[in-house]
Amino acid sequence: MTKLSVNINKVATLRNSRGGNIPDVVQVAIDCQLFGADGITVHPRPDERHIRYADVIDLQPRINTEFNIEGNPSPEFISLIKRIRPTQVTLVPDAHDVLTSDTGWDTVEHKDFLTDVVNEFQSMGVRTSIFVDTNLEMIKMASKIGADRIELFTGPYAMEYKSNREKAIAPYIEAATMAKKLGLGVNAGHDLNLENLNYLYVNIPWLKEVSIGHSLISDALYMGLEKTIKAYKNCLNRPLDSPKP
Template sequence: MTKLSVNINKVATIRNARGGNVPDIVQVALDCEKFGADGITVHPRPDERHIRRADVYALRPLLHTEFNIEGYPAPEFIDLVLKVKPHQVTLVPDEPSQLTSNSGWDTKTHFQFLSEVLDEFNNAGIRTSVFVAPDAEMIEHAAKAGADRVELYTEPYATAYPKNPEAAIAPFVEAAKAARHLGIGLNAGHDLSLVNLNYFYKNISWLDEVSIGHALISDALYMGLEQTIREYKNCLR
């Protein structure tokens, strides 16, 4: 069964717009779990414009499902992850100023760097995932560097899906087959939504996990968080 991890960054963005603690990040995460989410994802950035380091520490002892921390492996990020010890860490190649993740790693060019970082996390008993484009060569080098999983960057799929679903999914199916052949796990994320998630899942049924934030939180404004999570879970059946 493919797991749904809810990225709560956007909830933190709303909180930070006014200061204080409304909405309460911890309570929202616990409610997501109660409503059926299989995990919680956070992406703490250096400027703390949404999730803060304090949020990460507050969440860890209270969550009952899988905790996934994603981010660029700068020294302060590595230190945070090693102290918190989430179930999974997802490495993304973001610059600190980026609005959102918009590309996968060039795992061939950055092979040595990724190998060293992955070794550190693997030795600490933290499952590792590397954010990549649907490219067999990038997946192969992620596996050789020591990644337990790759997370496919799905914005190109989401963009192309409305016009031609078959063409949109094709490179992702091939990438998913490459990951399966290499014996590593498979996650996916970025711009997956109620519109395109079920088709993605039906074509790549061995997907381990999807991480969804922006679309899910936006849908919750209309449907409520509980119903929204239920609808996303239904897309993974």
């Protein structure tokens, strides 16, 4: 079964735009789990423009599913992980001023650095995933580094899905197949939505987890959070092109 981890960064973005504590990101995380989410994802950035480091600390005791913390492993980020010890850390090569994650790691160039970080997190009992593109050499190196999983950056898949979904999915099937043979768990995330998620799942049924934030929170504005989470979960347990909820 592919797990759905809900990224609540956008909830924090809305809160921060006004100040105060509305909406309450901790309560939203509690509700997401109540409504069927298999995990909660956050991605604190240095400028704290959405999720703040303090939020991560507040969330930790309220997560009873899986807690996935994404980020570039700066000294501050590593200190946060040491304190929180989440279920999973997803290493993302974000520049400090990037708008959103838009590329995977060059695991060849950063092999030594990533090896040290992965070893440190795993020594704490934290499952470690490396955010990568579908480049097979980068996936092979992620395996050599010793990562538990990779997270496939699905931005290009989502962009090409409408025009040619067979072409869009092909490199992801190849990448996920190689990762599976290497013993790596496979996660996926970025721009996944109710239109393209089921096709990804059907073609890569061994996906461990998808992390979805922007589209899911946007859909919740129209559908409500509970119904939206159920709709996304339905994409992960129904045959291709079967009726949507």
